[in-house]
Amino acid sequence: MIQSSIKQFYLANPVPNPINITLTQKQVVDGQRIDDEISSVNFRHFRNLLNRRLFGNAYKRHGRQLAMLVVREDGAWHRHHLHAIIEKPASLTTEEFIALVMECWCKTRFGYREYHFEEPADKDRETGWINYCFKKRTKGDFASSIDWANSTCFERR
Structure with a gap:
């Protein structure tokens, strides 16, 4: 029930210009x-590093930031990692944005150099990634698997 409600809400308020990302973490x-x-x-x-690099002082002063959805998968099944959908700024190419994400991720304490990036080709692929992120089989408690503190796509824009 909660899974479908969150999914429907996300689909009604998706991350604009999305990049699908998997980030692994040092254990x-x-x-x-x-x-x-x-x-x-x-x-x-990581989010602070990325937003500061992109928006400078406007990140803190005016709240400018990228929209993102972050979902955790814990180590009960495999290496602790995150699935995310992060807004790609229109001012950067996909390659530039991926390089910036990797640079910022590797500066974090638990950032591991194993990641996956995908620019969805169409709405079906965007929906497919949401379904993959929201799968139940690798989560003990679905609601707590969403990193609500870092998922900015649910905030009013």
Whole structure:
């Protein structure tokens, strides 16, 4: 029920100009094991780096930021990682944006150099990625698998 409600809400308010991304995370850093809370803090650092690089002071002063949806998959099934849909700025090519994302991700404490990027070719591929992100089989609790603190696509624009 909650899965379909969130999916319908997202489909009515999608991330504009989306890039589908999978970001993996280091599982342990200096004896600290990754968990959902650490994952969220690590992604917030990435989000701040990315938005500062793109918008400078306007990010903090005026709240300019990229729209994004972030979904966690925990290590119960495989390496702790994130599926995301992030808005690609119109001012950058896909290659430039991917390079910037990789640069910012690798600057985070838990950012691991294993990732996947896809520019969806059509609406069917966008919907397919949402279905993949929202699959239940790799999540203990679907509602808590969405990183609400870092998913800015649900905010009013």
